[in-house]
Amino acid sequence: MKLNRSMKLGLIVAISIIALFVLSLLISQAPAGSDNSVRFGILTLLPPLVAIGLAFITKETVLSLFVGVFVGEFMLCVNDLNIVSTAVNAFLQMGSQIIACMADPWNAGIILQCLLIGGIIQLVTKMGGAKALADAFAKRADTPRKAQLFTWILGLCVFFDDYANSLIVGPIMRPVMDKLKVSREKLAFVVDATAAPVAGIAIISTWIGLEISLIAAGFKSVGVTNVTGFGIFLQTIPYRFYNIFILIFIVISSLTLYEFGPMKKAEQAARQRKDDEEIIVPEAPGFDEVKPVDGIKLSVWNAIIPIGTLIIGALIAFYWSGYTTILGGEDQALITLMKTSPLSFNGIFQALSASDASVALFQAALLASIVAIVMAVCEKILTVEDAISEWIGGMKTIVITGVILLLAWSLGGVIGDIGTADYLVGVLKNTLPQFIVPALIFVLGALISFATGTAYGTMSILMPLAIPLAWAVSTGDMGFTIVCTSGVLTGAIFGDHCSPISDTTILSSMGTSCNHIDHVRTQIYYAVFVACVAIFIGYIPAGIGMPWYICIPVGIIVMFIGLRLLGEKVDFEEVEA
Incomplete structure (x- = not known):
């Protein structure tokens, strides 16, 4: 055995040296x-x-x-x-x-807020809040259908940030899904599919500032100055075919219990698990080993108050961050708006758009951590020393996620240095028929995002190229350019959704305690299926001129039929039989 291992190691080293030489x-x-x-x-x-x-x-x-x-x-x-x-x-x-x-301040803020949220989750678990909340949900979500739909609804509620979505919804719903024998892979898919796709189209989120600024700059580059970035953003929402279809696909799959590909095998294995069988997921960071303190009275408020503080605190921190940024800037119109109507819809929107999401989420997570520690001590569940120790213990669970995020960001930086995105754009932007351009932009965005693991970076790279290209091939057709603009935004999210080096994919795996590669392997089949519907029923017809209110209903019907043809029902009755 030692000889075989030595030979394998030597072979790998030799191949590596030859490959580096070539x-x-x-x-x-x-x-x-x-x-x-x-x-x-x-x-x-x-x-x-x-x-x-x-x-x-x-x-x-x-x-x-x-x-x-x-x-x-x-x-x-x-x-x-x-x-x-x-x-x-x-x-x-x-x-x-x-x-x-x-x-990098943004990256440091993301890692710190992930660590703090990990500490909050562990404290909430030790106080019995997570179990009480899971028990309360289990009374209503008492079937796999209801549990998946409940997870979907929670994902829609945490609309303001994809990172927060993955780290809040996953740990809350994992015990419910485990009890109902729904696989960790399916939970990770639902969490991941309601993270970036929801935040990307929400009019109040950590994404919208980047999106509208890129849109405004793109239209300014072609000489269109009589439109606003937010106005164009609203017009792109009906054409965000992938975002819309993936959210509807979750509902169809949950209601029918039809699955296909590796997800079907994962669901079948989960259904066949014995009630008292321990769930062991290799290479899956999470909070499975953490149990509530013995003898305490379970209360949902021990979860609702810290998590509610995190969500409400995040929204307030977003507003304050943007408010102070605008007042410290040079845009006199926005400064006047903040001074005269700071709480108007436009004022709140502009403040959230200008906020620094990583700092705001860190501040909210720090406040929620303090609240959770104080609650644990005041309710005499934990001493001050034990509460802080548990809080730090929760952070340790997230350390591996921080390592993965750092390496993923480093890979993104190297990819930017060697020009991967520029090469892909140069190869794929050749002259094509006009109607295919929206689909091409969607595919190009997906390839760049998949290869780089970042939707933000893909949008920043592709938007300045896509809007002038669409404007030129359509000779100034605003409707066509809007469709192409939505292709950038949704293509970036689709590629990010599939990529194993994406930060949101990594966080979804962590939040649900699912093996990361298993999550990617099972999810990619569903994401590609929905993307194909978005291309052939959405972007190609829209490129010809078909309105969105025809494309979307047809796409829903095609997804339903495709799932029935490709999939197989995974239900309790069939397993028992």
């Missing part, structure tokens, strides 16, 4: 220039493909991301065929890249 040879022969997308060509796809491929093969997310980042840094450091010096330089650059990602 890579160095290909890059060193390419003409050096400022545009890495031209210099590397198709090799720009290598780092994300390596990371994604290894993730599926090895099911080791950290290792896969690490190798992907290293390959990207290696490509950037190639000057000659000396792979030893190149590898050393790549390793050093990799360290700098990870530190730079950690030093």
Whole structure:
């Protein structure tokens, strides 16, 4: 056995050295220039493909991301065929890249708020609030259908941020789903599919500021100044076919209990589980081992108050962050609005649009943490020392998520440096028939987002290219350009939804205590199915001129028929039989 392992290790090392040498040879022969997308060509796809491929093969997310980042840094450091010096330089650059990602204020805020929310969840669990809330939900959500629909409704309620959605809804609904023998994979899918797709179309969310600013800048670049970014944003909502269809697909799947692909196998295995059988999910960070303190009286308020503080505090923090940002800025119209009508709909909207989501969520999570600790001490459930210890223990559960996020961001940074997105845009934006352009933009957004793991970055890259392209091929048709604009926004979310290196996908796995690769593997079949409906029933007909109020009903019917044809019902009666 030792010999076999040694031989395997030696073979892997030998193949790796040969691959790095070939890579160095290909890059060193390419003409050096400022545009890495031209210099590397198709090799720009290598780092994300390596990371994604290894993730599926090895099911080791950290290792896969690490190798992907290293390959990207290696490509950037190639000057000659000396792979030893190149590898050393790549390793050093990799360290700098990870530190730079950690030093970024947005990234640091996201990691800190994730850690704090982890501490809150553990405190709520120890106080019995999570179990009381799960028991209360279980009385109403007493079937797999109701439980999945209840999770969907909760996901819609936490509309303001996709990160908060994943970290709040998953831990609350996991005990209910486990009791009703719904798989962790299906729970992770419902949570993930109600995170970014909801936040992306909500008129009050942490996404809208970026979206409307990109839209406004894109239309300004083609000389259209008589429209507002928010006005165009509202007009794109009916054409957000993927967002709308994925939310409706959850309802159809929940009501019919039809599943297909790996999700069907996961659901069948969950239904066949014995009532007293312990659920063991390998490589799944979560809060499964945490139990309420013995002998305490269970109360839903021990969950509602801390989590309510988090949600309400986040909305207030969003508003205050944007309010102070506007007053400290130079836009006199917005400053006047904040001084005269700060609580009007437009005032609240502008404040939320200008807010720093990572800072606001951290502030809200810190406040909710203090509230949870005070409640635990005042109710004599925990001492001050024990409450703080449990709070820190919850943070430890999230550490692996922080590591994965840092590596995912580092991979995104390397991918940006080598020009992956620019290469994809250059290859796919060739002259095409006008009606196919919205679908092409959707696919292009999906590819960039899948490869980079970020919807925000994809929107920022593609929007300045998509709006001028749509405006040019349609000779200034506003309706057609709006459809193409929605293609950018939804394509980015679809790719992010499928990508194993996406932060929201990672957080959904963590929040539901589901193995990350199992979540990606089961979800991707459903996401691709819905995306195909969005393309062929949504964006291609809309590119021809078909109105959205025809596309959406037809798309719903096609999804229902497709699910019945592809899927199989997974129900209690069939399992018992």
